[in-house]
Amino acid sequence: MLAAVYEPGNERLVLDKNYPIRELKDNEILLKVAAAGVCHSDVALLTGVTLDTRRYIFGHEACGIPVKSAGVKVDSHAVQIDKLYSVLAIDGCVRGLNGGPALFNSIGIGKDGAYAEYIITTVDTLVPVPNGVPPEVAAIASDAGVTAYHAVQNAAEVKPGDKVLIFGIGGLGHLAVQYAKHLGATVYACDFKPAARKLALKLGATEAFDLIELSNKITGGFTVDTTIDFIANNQTFNLAMGALRGNDVNFPSRPKCVLVGASAENLVFTTEDIITSGVQILGSTYGERSTLVTVLDLFAKGIVVGHVHAEPLENINKVIDELRAFEITGRKVVIPHSKA
Template sequence: MPAPENMVAYLYKPGFDDLIRVDDYPVQKPGKGEVLCKVLTCGVCHSDVAILNGWTLEDRSYVLGHEVCCVAIEFGKDVDSNIKLGQRYAVRLLNGCTHALRPHQSAALQGVGLGGPGGYADYITVRDDLLVPVPENVPDKLASIAADAGTTAYNAVVNTGKVKSGDRVLIIGIGGLGHLAVQYAILQGATVFVCDLKPEARRLGLELGAVRAFSPVELSAAVSAADPFTVHVVVDFAATAQSFHFGLGALAGEGDHFPVDPKYVLVGVSAENFSFTPADTLFSGIEIRANLYGPRSATEAALELFANGSVKARAVAEPLENVNKIVDELRAFEVSGRKVVEISRQDYY
């Protein structure tokens, strides 16, 4: 059936710290190279919390939500012939043609649901090159996760962190991304350690194959011990001044404990300032790398690992009407794994 002219959508509006529901938001018709899709699920992310908290200083209103699984239902002109009506797709956030609207602003802030139209709505119109086919046996909610959390965590571990067999890897923050990173690192052949403030998150890390779980206090003691705890790679999803201090200590080492080619991967965004001296990195050889999202190959890899069961994503689905409740739970750090919202699956083609 054709899409209606209007839909239910949840918008970011400047000055509001909750999403604003609009019941008659216009459905955008697809233009050249674009595809109109029926949204099935959309993941709720800490990036949404940061935007609602005013991090981007955005003065436009738009539909939020950037972890989208959808079905293609209508084509604009000149759409890639590989895109099929009725096929499910995970929607990538951006591509090489995405540009920032303002100087010194990341292009990511014009991506799907991060400045451009997002998935907290019945329908979404996207460029055809953002659509990645979803394997048949991957549920909608996991396809949503692959679109961002799965992609970002995979890229952080495999491409940015260059984790390899035999490495000792510390994952800080075992939430929606960190619990996937634990599994990716193990698949790379690494020995994995985890750190999180929450006991349930530490337990999850151990369940997924980590050999030891630290609280921040325990990690501080371990890196300062006479026989210090050291690793080759730190992947930090918390990205706080405290986590950075402790993680850097695990990479520094001394004497026989000095790791080879140590790498610190900071994932996502943080409002905190990190303090360190040139000596912290110059004389230790520590590389500090930033990771924001990943290439299409990372999305495809995440979907394939979800499909073959090598990586088990933890996801809970709730109705779209609960999106503000979930945002509040994320603000309070009450969510383990990932939460997604489900949009009504009425006939769409």
């Protein structure tokens, strides 16, 4: 089968037209990949953040259709052949290797993923896609959709009347704007790209700032209850803290700074600052199976809309280069061209 393969030391994926499909084990099932989302995590992995020495297929954001091939422990009634399913990027059974984090031993990150015509996964990772949700959207729901929703609903605990500031209106951030709006918040957005700010306003943000505009706004007294940062570098963190510190703290109610993005930068704060301002700094990573069910339902009902563009799998390196250059607004997915 055609697959886009990570090879250690190579900053571009290798297109292998003859990547083998291994024999299935136990409760594994073979899916024909319908679409796979392209994530900024791929850029980080390709630039050597994990120093991974394994060779495997990238692609951790996926949806697909089961084919008849299945492991010996798979109940024939557990899945429906020819039904579209989203695939959980990380499930509760994933464990790290040699003391490493479980995140680096999941599909597309350590194990063969979805930048291929077929993917092997386990039955418990499959969530049926409601009617009306296209494959491109079902794919981004499995990671971008889940991660953004968990950050807004569970980590930030956004509620009606909250003022929420979201940094980075990309693949995750454009969904977070809609989730927060759906939960009754007044939403503000910050992104250096004009197209991203325009998209945020279209999706319901009250105002959208570039970094300088936001800095000036904070100097003028602008505050929010919660920030959700999908970039998480020094500049966005300092702006977030500035927007949160200005609140009149009524203990135990505390402003929240939720970090979702990954960067190699050290974010600097003092414990005195946190104690006196009351700001809670929280990390948020992925979500549960029930979150994916909720996200797919929001897409099916049209409450949340995915800003998605599709490319053929053969263009995967082009798409990753566009991510590196911050040229993508919303999310891109790749579509394998299987002949089967």
